[in-house]
Amino acid sequence: MIPHMRDMSPLLSVSDARLRFGEVTALDGVSLALHPGECLGLVGHNGAGKSTLVNVLNGSLSPHAGRVIADGHAGRWDVTTARALGLRCVFQELSLCPNLTVAENARILHRGHFGPRWRAEARRLAREALDAVFPGHGIDVQAQVASLALAQRQMVEIALAFAEAGRPARLVILDEPTSSLDAGVAGQLLAHIRRFVAGGGTVVLISHILSEVLATATRIVVMKDGRVVADRPADSFTQAGLVAAMGSTARERRRPGRNGLSGPVTPLVVQEMARGLPVRVAAGEVVGLSGLAGHGQTEMLRALHDRLAPGWIAGRRPKVAYVAGDRRHDGILPLWSIRRNLTISALASLARRGLVDERAEAAIAEHWRARIGIRSPDLGLPILSLSGGNQQKVLFARALLAEAPLVLMDDPLRGVDVGTKQEIYDIIRAEAAAGRAFVWYSTEIEEMELCDRVYVFREGAAVAELTGDRISEAAILAASFAGPDTEAAA
Numbered sequence: 001m002i003p004h005m006r007d008m009s010p011l012l013s014v015s016d017a018r019l020r021f022g023e024v025t026a027l028d029g030v031s032l033a034l035h036p037g038e039c040l041g042l043v044g045h046n047g048a049g050k051s052t053l054v055n056v057l058n059g060s061l062s063p064h065a066g067r068v069i070a071d072g073h074a075g076r077w078d079v080t081t082a083r084a085l086g087l088r089c090v091f092q093e094l095s096l097c098p099n100l101t102v103a104e105n106a107r108i109l110h111r112g113h114f115g116p117r118w119r120a121e122a123r124r125l126a127r128e129a130l131d132a133v134f135p136g137h138g139i140d141v142q143a144q145v146a147s148l149a150l151a152q153r154q155m156v157e158i159a160l161a162f163a164e165a166g167r168p169a170r171l172v173i174l175d176e177p178t179s180s181l182d183a184g185v186a187g188q189l190l191a192h193i194r195r196f197v198a199g200g201g202t203v204v205l206i207s208h209i210l211s212e213v214l215a216t217a218t219r220i221v222v223m224k225d226g227r228v229v230a231d232r233p234a235d236s237f238t239q240a241g242l243v244a245a246m247g248s249t250a251r252e253r254r255r256p257g258r259n260g261l262s263g264p265v266t267p268l269v270v271q272e273m274a275r276g277l278p279v280r281v282a283a284g285e286v287v288g289l290s291g292l293a294g295h296g297q298t299e300m301l302r303a304l305h306d307r308l309a310p311g312w313i314a315g316r317r318p319k320v321a322y323v324a325g326d327r328r329h330d331g332i333l334p335l336w337s338i339r340r341n342l343t344i345s346a347l348a349s350l351a352r353r354g355l356v357d358e359r360a361e362a363a364i365a366e367h368w369r370a371r372i373g374i375r376s377p378d379l380g381l382p383i384l385s386l387s388g389g390n391q392q393k394v395l396f397a398r399a400l401l402a403e404a405p406l407v408l409m410d411d412p413l414r415g416v417d418v419g420t421k422q423e424i425y426d427i428i429r430a431e432a433a434a435g436r437a438f439v440w441y442s443t444e445i446e447e448m449e450l451c452d453r454v455y456v457f458r459e460g461a462a463v464a465e466l467t468g469d470r471i472s473e474a475a476i477l478a479a480s481f482a483g484p485d486t487e488a489a490a
Contacts, residue, residue, distance in 0.1 A: 009072050010035050011171055011202055012085070017056055017066035021385075024377055026052040027063065028226040034171060039193055039203040041217030041234060043210065044246055045417040046389030047375035049226040050206055051092075054173055057204070058082050058089050086170030088161040090177055092388040093328050094153055098146035102126050102156050105145060110165035129163035130155065133192045134185060150326045151180040151293040151443075158189060162196065172196070173204040176388070178212060179414040180325070182293040182443050183477075190216045208389070208417050209444070210239050222246055243418055268437050269406060271304045276461025279304075281406065281437050286428060288451035288471075289441040289462075291480045296460035297441040298325065301408045304439070308406070321345060321399035325411035325441070331395045332383050339365040339379040342394050345402035368397040372427070373420055389416045396424060400431065407431075409440045413447070425450055445473045456480055 010033040019027040027049050034040060034057075044050050055061040056068065059082040068077040070085050096105050103122040110125065126141040134155050145153060154177070161172050174193075178186035193203050193216055207213050213220060213234070220237055222230035222245040230245045237245075271279040279300065281287050289297040301322070308320040324330035333341050343350065343361050350361050365379050372393050376386055383391060392414060399407050413421050428438055429450075440451060448454050454471050455462040456479035464479035466472075 010069070011071065012057060012087070013069045014053070014056060014063075015067050015069065017053070017063040017068075019052060019056065019061065019063045022377075025226050027056070030066075030223075030226070030228055032221060032228065032231075034202050034204065036170075036202055037197055037200050038218045039197045039205055039216055041213035041220040042204055042206045042223065043208070043213060043220065043242060044223035045375075045419060046387045046393070048223040048246075048417075050223055051175070051387055052226075053223070054089065054091075054175060054204070054206070057173065058087055084167070086167055087173070088169050088171070089173045090157050090161045090175060092176040092179065094157050096145045096153055096157055099144065101144055102139065102141040102148075105156070106141075106160055106163070106165075109160050110163065125163055125165055126156070126160065129159040133159045133162055134188050149294045149298075151182070151185065154180045155185065162192065169196075169201065171202045171204070173206075175206045176208065176414070177205070178207065178209060178443075180293065180411065180443060182291075183445060184292065186212065208421070210242050210418060214239060214242070246417070246419065269304070269308070271300060271307075273300070273461055276463050277455065277465055279439070279455055279462055281439055283405065283435050283437050284432050285453060286432050286438045286440060286451045288448040288454035289439065289457060290445065290448045290454050290476045291457035291463075293443055295457040295480075297457050298410050299460070300457070300462075301410050301439065301441060305408055318345075318402050318404045320406045320408060321402040321404040323395050323399045323407065323409040323412040325414055327388075327391055327395055330410075332391055334382075334384055336383060337380050338374070338376055338383050338386060338394060341383045342368060342374075342379070342398050343401065345398045364401065368401060372397050373423065389420070392416050393420065393424075400427070405435070406437045406439070409438060409442075411442055412440070413442070413444075445476055448476060449473075 013033040015031050017027050017030045030049065030053055032053070042050055052061065056063055059077050059079040067074050070077060070081070097108065103119065103126045106126040107118055107122040123141050130137045130139055130141070137155060139148065139152055139156065145156070148156070158174065158177055162169055177189060181189065190212060193205065197203055197218070205213060205217055214237060217234040220232060220234045220242070221228055222242065224247055267280045268283045269281050273279065279287070289300065291297065305320055305322050309318065333344070339361065342365050346364065347356055350356050350364070368374070369379060374393050374397070375390050383394065386394070392412065393416065396412055413424060416424070432438060440447070442448060449471055451471065452467070454466045454476065456464040456466065456476055458480060466475055
C-alpha cells in the first residue's frame with residue numbers, strides 16, 4: 001500500500017451487510033473498507049460469500065441490512081453509481097459478447113468514450129489495453145471473441161477493465177483472474193496489478209491460488225459462512241495459515257506411485273498426433289497435459305473424446321467422460337437443476353421402462369453432494385444458484401458418476417477452493433487405484449506433480465514426456481520454452 005494511504009478515507013466501504021436467499025444466509029454482518037493504493041486479497045471456500053459481497057460492492061445486489069459508503073457518502077448505490085465511481089469488475093464467468101470482435105466489445109464496455117470514428121478508436125483502445133497488461137499477447141483485436149481460446153478471452157476482459165477510457169478505473173475487482181492463464185501470462189497480470197496499486201488504484205483479488213494472493217495482496221480478508229473471519233496485512237499470513245483460517249487442513253503433497261504397477265503397461269488408449277509424441281494412457285494412470293495455455297491441450301482432449309464417443313448418446317457403458325474447463329459454454333445446462341446437471345450422465349442406468357427413477361436419482365445425487373461437498377441446501381435449485389466453484393464440483397461428480405473407464409479433464413479445478421482441491425485429488429487417486437484412467441490438463445503446474453506421467457505441449461504437439469521424479473516445474477517450463485530442435489524426454 002502507498003505510504004499513509006491507509007490513513008485516508010476509504011474509497012468504498014460496506015458496513016454490517018446482511019443478505020439472505022431464502023433459507024441461505026449469504027452475508028452475515030460483513031464489514032469491509034477498501035482504501036486507495038491497496039490490493040485486497042479476498043479468499044475463502046466456495047460458497048463462503050465472496051461472490052455475494054462482490055455483487056454488493058458493484059451495486060448488483062442491495063443488502064437487506066447494512067449500508068455501502070462511497071467516497072465518504074452513503075447515498076444511492078447501484079451499478080450506474082459504481083461505474084461512475086470508477087469501479088470495474090471481471091467475473092469468473094466471463095461476460096464478453098462472443099459474436100462481436102474484441103474492439104466491438106471495447107466499444108460496449110466503454111460506450112461513453114467514443115466519437116463518430118469509434119471503430120478505429122475502439123481498435124486502438126483494445127490494442128493499447130492488451131499491450132499494457134499482457135505484452136506480446138498476440139491477440140487480434142479485430143477477431144471475433146468466439147474464435148479466441150478461453151485464456152485469450154479472459155485476457156481481453158481483464159485488459160479492458162484496466163483500460164484508460166474516459167473516467168479512469170479506481171477500483172478493479174478480479175474474480176479468479178488467472179484461472180485459465182498459464183504461469184507466464186498470470187505473472188504479467190500480477191505485475192500490472194502491483195503497478196496499478198502503486199499508482200494509487202485499488203484492486204480486490206479473489207483467487208484460490210493462495211501463492212498468488214500472498215505475493216500480490218497488501219491485505220488479506222478471509223471469509224467463511226458469510227462472515228469475515230480474518231482481516232490482516234498479507235505479510236502476517238503464511239499459506240498454511242491462510243488454509244487454516246479458511247477452515248481446511250493443509251496436507252503435504254505426495255508424489256503418487258503407479259498404483260503398485262511395475263514394468264510395461266498396456267495402454268488403454270493411444271492418441272496419435274499429427275506432430276510430436278503420441279499420448280498413451282494406461283488403466284490406473286493419471287496422465288497430465290501441461291505447457292503454456294493454448295498450445296493444443298484442449299484440442300487433444302476434444303479429439304480423443306470425439307474418437308471414443310462419436311455419437312451424442314452415451315449409452316449405459318460409455319467409454320469416456322469429460323469435465324469441461326469452460327463450464328458456461330461446454331459444461332452446465334443453465335435451465336436445469338443441480339440434481340439433473342449432476343445425474344444426466346447416469347440417466348440411462350437410472351431409467352426403468354423409459355422413465356427416470358426419481359428416488360434413485362435423488363439418492364445418488366445426495367451421495368455425491370456429501371462426497372464432494374457441493375454447498376447447496378436443495379439440489380432441486382437451479383444450477384446457476386451455485387457459486388462457480390460449486391458448479392465445477394457438479395461437473396466433476398457428473399463425470400465420475402458416468403463410470404467410464406477414461407475421464408478427460410480440461411482444467412477441471414478452475415475456481416475450486418484449496419480444501420476441496422485436496423479432497424478431489426484424493427478422489428482422483430482412489431479412482432485411479434481402482435483402475436480408472438484420467439487425462440488431466442491443468443494450467444497449474446503444481447497439479448502436474450500429482451500425475452504418473454506428464455506430456456508437455458508446445459505449438460500443438462506433445463514435445464516431451466516426463467515420468468516419476470522428472471515431473472517438476474523446472475522440467476515442464478524448460479520443455480515449454482525449448483527450441484524446436486529439442487529432443488523429447490522419455
